[in-house]
Amino acid sequence: xxxxxxxxxxxxxxxxxxxxxxxxxxxxxxxxxxxxxxxxxxxxxxxxxxxxxxxxxxxxxxxxxxxxxxxxxxxxxxxxxxx
Amino acid sequence: xxxxxxxxxxxxxxxxxxxxxxxxxxxxxxxxxxxxxxxxxxxxxxxxxxxxxxxxxxxxxxxxxxxxxxxxxxxxxxxxxxxxxxxxxxxxxxxxxxxxxxxxxxxxxxxxxxxxxxxxxxxxxxxxxxxxxxxxxxxxxxxxxxxxxxxxxxxxxxxxxxxxxxxxxxxxxxxxxxxxxxxxxxxxxxxxxxxxxxxxxxxxxxxxxxxxxxxxxxxxxxxxxxxxxxxxxxxxxxxxxxxxxxxxxxxxxxxxxxxxxxxxxxxxxxxxxxxxxxxxxxxxxxxxxxxxxxxxxxxxxxxxxxxxxxxxxxxxxxxxxxxxxxxxxxxxxxxxxxxxxxxxxxxxxxxxxxxxxxxxxxxxxxxxxxxxxxxxxx
Ligand SMILES: Cc1cc2nc3c(=O)[nH]c(=O)nc-3n(C[C@H](O)[C@H](O)[C@H](O)COP(=O)(O)OP(=O)(O)OC[C@H]3O[C@@H](n4cnc5c(N)ncnc54)[C@H](O)[C@@H]3O)c2cc1C
Ligand code: FES
Numbered sequence: 001x002x003x004x005x006x007x008x009x010x011x012x013x014x015x016x017x018x019x020x021x022x023x024x025x026x027x028x029x030x031x032x033x034x035x036x037x038x039x040x041x042x043x044x045x046x047x048x049x050x051x052x053x054x055x056x057x058x059x060x061x062x063x064x065x066x067x068x069x070x071x072x073x074x075x076x077x078x079x080x081x082x083x
Numbered sequence: 084x085x086x087x088x089x090x091x092x093x094x095x096x097x098x099x100x101x102x103x104x105x106x107x108x109x110x111x112x113x114x115x116x117x118x119x120x121x122x123x124x125x126x127x128x129x130x131x132x133x134x135x136x137x138x139x140x141x142x143x144x145x146x147x148x149x150x151x152x153x154x155x156x157x158x159x160x161x162x163x164x165x166x167x168x169x170x171x172x173x174x175x176x177x178x179x180x181x182x183x184x185x186x187x188x189x190x191x192x193x194x195x196x197x198x199x200x201x202x203x204x205x206x207x208x209x210x211x212x213x214x215x216x217x218x219x220x221x222x223x224x225x226x227x228x229x230x231x232x233x234x235x236x237x238x239x240x241x242x243x244x245x246x247x248x249x250x251x252x253x254x255x256x257x258x259x260x261x262x263x264x265x266x267x268x269x270x271x272x273x274x275x276x277x278x279x280x281x282x283x284x285x286x287x288x289x290x291x292x293x294x295x296x297x298x299x300x301x302x303x304x305x306x307x308x309x310x311x312x313x314x315x316x317x318x319x320x321x322x323x324x325x326x327x328x329x330x331x332x333x334x335x336x337x338x339x340x341x342x343x344x345x346x347x348x349x350x351x352x353x354x355x356x357x358x359x360x361x362x363x364x365x366x367x368x369x370x371x372x373x374x375x376x377x378x379x380x381x382x383x384x385x386x387x388x389x390x391x392x393x394x395x396x397x398x399x400x401x402x403x404x405x406x407x408x409x410x411x412x413x414x415x416x417x418x419x420x421x422x423x424x425x426x427x428x429x430x431x432x433x434x435x436x437x438x439x440x441x442x443x444x445x446x447x448x449x450x451x452x453x454x455x456x457x458x459x460x461x
Contacts, residue, residue: 038309038344053386056308064308064384 007076022067022078023048023055034067034080042081058082091116095267095277097259097291098416099123100130101423103283104239105430106415107246107253110279113434117251118275120267122258125243126236128285129422132391134304134340134348135233136317137424138175141194145400145448150421151198152444153428154229160427161231165241169234169343176205176214176316177225178337178376184321185222191321192225202227216313216379224321232317232340235423259284262291265411279437281413282406286394288416292408295451297417300395303352303366307383309345317341320376335369337376349373349380351420353393361388393419401425403432403449413437414451 005018009031016025023045026034033042034057045055050069058079059065067078092115096107099121107119121127137157141147161170179185188204195202203226210217210224243253258270262282267275282292289295320337338350352365366388373380396402396417406412413436415429422429432449435442447453 062382063310 005072005074005076007072007074007078009078010080016072018072020072022057022059022070022072022076024068025072026057026067026078026080031080035082092278093118093276094279094281095120095275096281096283097121097262097267098128098281098283098285098288099125099239099243099253099255100128100283100285101126101235101239101426102130102285102415102418102429103281104242104246105426106281106283106433107251108242109430109434110281110437111246111249111251113438115279117246117249118277119243119246119251119253120257120259120269120275121253121255124255125253126239129391129393130235130239130285132302132304132389133235133420133423134338134350135169135235135423136175136340137231137233138317138421139195139198139200139227139230140421140424141191142399146421147194147198148444149400149425149428149449151200152431153425156427156431157231157233157424158229161233164233164238167234167237168241169232169237171232171341171343172229173232173341174226174228174316175230176210176318177227177321178210178217178318179222179224179321181222187321188223188225195225195227200227201229214314214316214318216377217318218376218378221376226316230317232342233423259291262409262412264409278411279413280409280411281415281433283415285416285418285422286392288394288402288414292406292412292414294408295402295414295416296397297402298355298395299357300393300419301352301354301356301358301390302350302393302420303361303369303388303390305349305366305369305385305388306342307347307349307385310347310383311345313345313347313379313383314339314341314377318376320372333365335365335372337372339373339377339380346386347380347383349385353420355395359390361390394422395419398453400449401429402451403429404436404446404451407452 004015032044034044046052055068056064094110094115094117096103096119107117111117139150179188205224260270286299317340333354335352340348394417402414402417
């Protein structure tokens, strides 16, 4: 396994394997609700390949980033359950 | 000109866009037995493609009179519309890029105040306070508080529900093939007779009433994902006046609208082009223009781009009144980029003429006969 990196999820530090996607890191940590739909339902990754947009979360302050398409890096900040 | 209307007279409205729907409701209120016919669904034409900005505009005195009157009617209607109308009283900020445009802000303010339309001149500092995502270095702007934003397709549907309640009939997915005196012939050969026929077919109105000076003027819009409070007012570059006025040639302008969902509508483009296809070159120009005014737009994600057709007339004013072509035929078409705003006044002025009532504003500038008689100015 590649070396570990530190990310923060909703303000909480988390050590995860390098080389995986944010979506994978969150799912490993049993975070299932990534964002809320217009009507307020929880949503999380579906396709895992950048097509469905269901895995969006706020990454480094930018809203609606597709977390299944971004590889974790040291110091990355993720906020879930926003929009 | 007025038609002799006896009790129980019938009217057929061709087109269930916002203009046709407003005319149908006004006719039903006046006591007509109304039938509305549309080739597609309710509100599926330009009415679904536009921005829904209810805005007072002052390109010409006649445009100012019509948009101002219509906005007063919107203010009344908004008190009874359902939540699906998505009314946002967000106001408009006309953004001035430089000193020259600030001088135009002053002239615009003057014209608005003459019509008792409240407005505030914003200096650069106040502009950033209100809209922090605008780029630094802009000169200021003009805030028109009473302009609003609505969602037109659901309003057209609401109006036609009222028409149905009053005993009217709405026939969607029914194509009109041609219009004859006091009669509409459907593409399946059926004939519908009416004392009054209204052509409210938007940008394709000339297909039913040949000879109308209406051209299809294509526009693109982009909708983004949800970014609440990214913008708070409808923002339009003051240079918009220059680009919208340009009669031929393609143009883009910075025009951004907040939606209640937190999404942004980003416009706008103008092209004489009959194809519905998205033109990526002009979309790229539109995005570049938006980013020029609001650099942070580059960070947002867009979810959809589409096109729609404005019904452009040579003098930028709609055709509201009797058709010179055909007895019993009335026109309510040619609303260019303002048909959401001007739909309510259109319906009122049209039915005033049909009923022989005096109108709140002079109808002469919008009479279809002007186009036949007058030399066109552009
Ligand atoms: C990109 C864009 C942005 C815009 N933004 C704004 C804005 O912010 N504010 C504003 O006020 N206006 C705006 N507009 C303009 C506005 O959308 C239009 O002026 C308005 O929707 C016109 O309404 P309408 O009912 O005349 O036409 P439409 O909505 O096009 O309705 C015409 C209807 O007639 C039907 N029809 C046509 N031919 C036939 C036939 N033969 N038989 C049966 N039915 C037929 C069509 O199916 C259609 O439903 C915008 C337009 C565009 C394209
Ligand atoms: S899970 Fe479908 S786009 Fe990310």
